[in-house]
Amino acid sequence: MVNKEYPKIGEQVVHAVLENGLHIYVVPKPDYQKSYAFFATNYGGMDMKFKLDGRWHDTPAGVAHFLEHKMFDTKDGNALQDLARGGASPNAFTSSAITGYYFESTEKFYENLKILLSFVSVPYFTEKSVDKEQGIIGQEIRMVEDDPENRIFYAMLEGLYSRHPIRVPIAGTIESISHITADTLYACHKAFYNPANMVLCVAGNVDAEQICAMAREILPGEGNGDIQRDYGEAEDGKAAKSRTELTMEVSTPLFQIGWKADSAPAGEERLRRQLIGELACEALFGSSSPLYAKLYADGLVNNSFAYGYEAYPACAYLCAGGESKDPDAVNAAIAQEAVRVGRAGVDAGLFNRLKKAAYGARVRSLNSFESICINLAQGHFAGVEYLRFPEVFDSIGKKDVEDCIRSYVTPERTALAVVAPREERT
Numbered sequence: 001m002v003n004k005e006y007p008k009i010g011e012q013v014v015h016a017v018l019e020n021g022l023h024i025y026v027v028p029k030p031d032y033q034k035s036y037a038f039f040a041t042n043y044g045g046m047d048m049k050f051k052l053d054g055r056w057h058d059t060p061a062g063v064a065h066f067l068e069h070k071m072f073d074t075k076d077g078n079a080l081q082d083l084a085r086g087g088a089s090p091n092a093f094t095s096s097a098i099t100g101y102y103f104e105s106t107e108k109f110y111e112n113l114k115i116l117l118s119f120v121s122v123p124y125f126t127e128k129s130v131d132k133e134q135g136i137i138g139q140e141i142r143m144v145e146d147d148p149e150n151r152i153f154y155a156m157l158e159g160l161y162s163r164h165p166i167r168v169p170i171a172g173t174i175e176s177i178s179h180i181t182a183d184t185l186y187a188c189h190k191a192f193y194n195p196a197n198m199v200l201c202v203a204g205n206v207d208a209e210q211i212c213a214m215a216r217e218i219l220p221g222e223g224n225g226d227i228q229r230d231y232g233e234a235e236d237g238k239a240a241k242s243r244t245e246l247t248m249e250v251s252t253p254l255f256q257i258g259w260k261a262d263s264a265p266a267g268e269e270r271l272r273r274q275l276i277g278e279l280a281c282e283a284l285f286g287s288s289s290p291l292y293a294k295l296y297a298d299g300l301v302n303n304s305f306a307y308g309y310e311a312y313p314a315c316a317y318l319c320a321g322g323e324s325k326d327p328d329a330v331n332a333a334i335a336q337e338a339v340r341v342g343r344a345g346v347d348a349g350l351f352n353r354l355k356k357a358a359y360g361a362r363v364r365s366l367n368s369f370e371s372i373c374i375n376l377a378q379g380h381f382a383g384v385e386y387l388r389f390p391e392v393f394d395s396i397g398k399k400d401v402e403d404c405i406r407s408y409v410t411p412e413r414t415a416l417a418v419v420a421p422r423e424e425r426t
Contacts, residue, residue, distance in 0.1 A: 001208065008390040009363060013376070014208040021196025021223035024212055025376045027203040029369070035109045035204025036369035039120055040100035042199075042227075042381040043192035045170030046312065047097075051228040052191045060179040061165075062137070062172020063188050065094040069133055070125055070185060071101070079119035088112040096166055097312050098381060100374065109206060110214065117200075117218040123189045125182040134177055141171050148248045148419045155244045156256035156319065159415025162240035163232040164315050196223030199380045201373035231314045237262065239415040247422045254419040255327030257334065261309075261316040261408045266383035270311055272392050275358070277309025279396065280404040281318055282354045283346045284337060291337045300330050311382075318408060327418045338409035341402060351398045359393050 001016040014026040029035075045065060049058045071092070072079045083090040083103050090103040090112075101120050105112050144150050150169075157167040171177075191197075202211055239260050261277065264270040285291050285307060295301045307320035324330050365371040379386030 001212070006387045006390075009366060009387065011366060011372075011387055013387060016208065016212050018195065018212065018216055018219075020219060020221055021194075021225050022215060022219060023199045023380055024208070024215060025199070025201045025373075025380070026206060026208040026211060027201075027369075027372055027376075028206070028208075029203055030205050032205055032369075034104055034106045034369070035202065035206050036102065036104045036373055037109075037113055037116060038100055038102040038201045038370075038373035038377055039116055040098050040199055040201075040374075040377040040381075041192050042097075042197050043099055043188070044095050044097040045168065045172075046165040046231065047192070047229055048165055048168070049230040050191055051230075052187060056230070057187060057191070059184060059188060060172060061168045061176040062141075062170070063180055063184060064099055064192075065171045066133065066137060066177060066180050067185050067188055068092050068094045068099050068101075069137060070129065071120055071123065073124055073129060074119050074122070075124050079115055082115050082119075083112055086112045086115065090116075094170055096170060098378065100377065102370070102373070104369070109204070110210065113202075113211065113214060114218065117215060121193065121195075121219050123186060123193070125185045127182050130180065130182050130185065134180070137171065137177055138174050141169075141174055141177070144169070144171060148250050148254050151246060151248065152254050152256045152321065152417045152419045155246060155417035155419075156258045156321070156415055157317075159241040159244050159417055160239050160258045160260045160317055161235055161315065164235055165231055166312055166315050191227055194223040194225075195219050196225030197227055198223075199377045201376045203369040203372050229313075234314070235260075238412045241415060242411075244415070244417045246417075246419045248419050250419055250421050252323045253325065253327055253421065254321070255324055255330065256319060256321035256417045257327075257331055258415045258417075259318040259408045259410075260413040260415070261311075261318060261404075263314050263316050264311045266313075268384055268388065268392060270382045271379065271384045271386070271389065272395065273316070274309060274311055275389070275392060276396055276400050276404050277311070277316070277318055279351075279354055279358060279401045280408075281307045281309060281320065282358065283351060283401055284341060284405055284409065285320055285334055286354070288350070288354065288357075291333060295330060295333060300324050300326060300333070327416065331414070331416045334409065335411060335414070338405055342406040345402050346398055346405075348398060351401065355393065355396070359390070362389055362393075 088103040088105040264273040304322035
């Protein structure tokens with residue numbers, strides 16, 4: 001067990017690695033009454049093809065999300081209800097890359113932690129319960145498919161990538177989940193819900209030794225962290241499709257623009273590229289940029305405009321979207337501004353303000369136990385010591401951001417997706 005200090009941000013983390021390979025991170029917060037626990041597996045919607053016991057498994061889309069739903073079922077009832085009875089506020093989520101289970105409580109923390117570790121590590125599925133869940137998740141998928149923002153987001157990803165599974169909806173489709181069986185869930189649980197492929201992050205007025213002792217007692221004694229995965233043939237740097245248009249019941253067109261970036265290697269370089277990508281978005285079309293001011297003044301964007309940078313195994317991209325009366329004009333304006341920035345560079349004063357603001361936002365996020373734990377977990381899976389972000393920020397200069405814009409915000413890397421209003425029938 002190692003106690004590491006981060007003096008630049010006034011944080012400390014107790015880190016332990018158990019004999020079964022589980023990494024545990026505890027952030028002591030002795031002045032707080034509440035505590036937060038996040039138990040996550042390095043397994044998400046994009047992990048559909050993997051090797052287990054010497055054999056490749058090609059699973060349907062949506063298994064990771066389906067498994068998250070079913071993990072709360074136990075032989076004795078439902079773990080959500082058990083946690084709620086213990087005064088905890090529990091939930092879970094599945095992203096493209098990870099699945100996480102968590103709770104927050106002000107009392108009975110260790111009792112609730114025991115429940116969390118137990119139900120996540122001991123699967124209980126029956127064909128009857130799986131069939132029932134297919135109907136429940138099927139309704140959820142239908143609702144999501146009627147959501148214009150969700151549809152346009154995946155249309156943008158399909159425009160960027162021709163093969164990478166990031167383009168596949170996390171929940172899958174009605175067709176794909178119909179092929180999920182109890183055996184499928186057990187195989188995926190065996191592969192990915194083993195301690196060496198998981199991480200436990202806790203923040204609060206808690207005892208790290210007691211947490212480690214509980215994990216040793218409850219979880220399996222062995223783990224396998226080397227889960228070989230296949231994300232398909234490597235993609236080139238070009239977008240698969242430059243423009244996609246859908247029609248739905250919307251009053252104003254919606255759009256998403258994606259720019260295909262090079263994938264980032266595991267380790268601190270991934271965090272560095274994440275921060276550079278975020279700064280590039282802010283400098284090019286962020287709410288403090290000259291371009292945003294012009295687009296807003298011209299009525300081409302409004303307060304719905306949002307943007308960011310995302311990085312996953314074997315893929316990364318910048319994106320921006322919202323409502324607009326003329327999405328193609330927004331796309332053209334961003335492309336023109338990228339060319340200008342490529343020639344003239346980012347204004348030095350603007351860059352310094354953006355960098356300070358981005359750093360300040362990261363520091364403020366440390367006030368959230370949820371943010372600390374999730375970032376520690378995601379960083380761990382990416383080989384990143386997340387709380388070193390001050391040092392990583394120090395290594396980033398204006399040229400890094402300019403190079404990012406110059407390299408990735410180009411016509412051949414761009415995919416525009418538009419949801420247009422359906423024409424009224426007379």
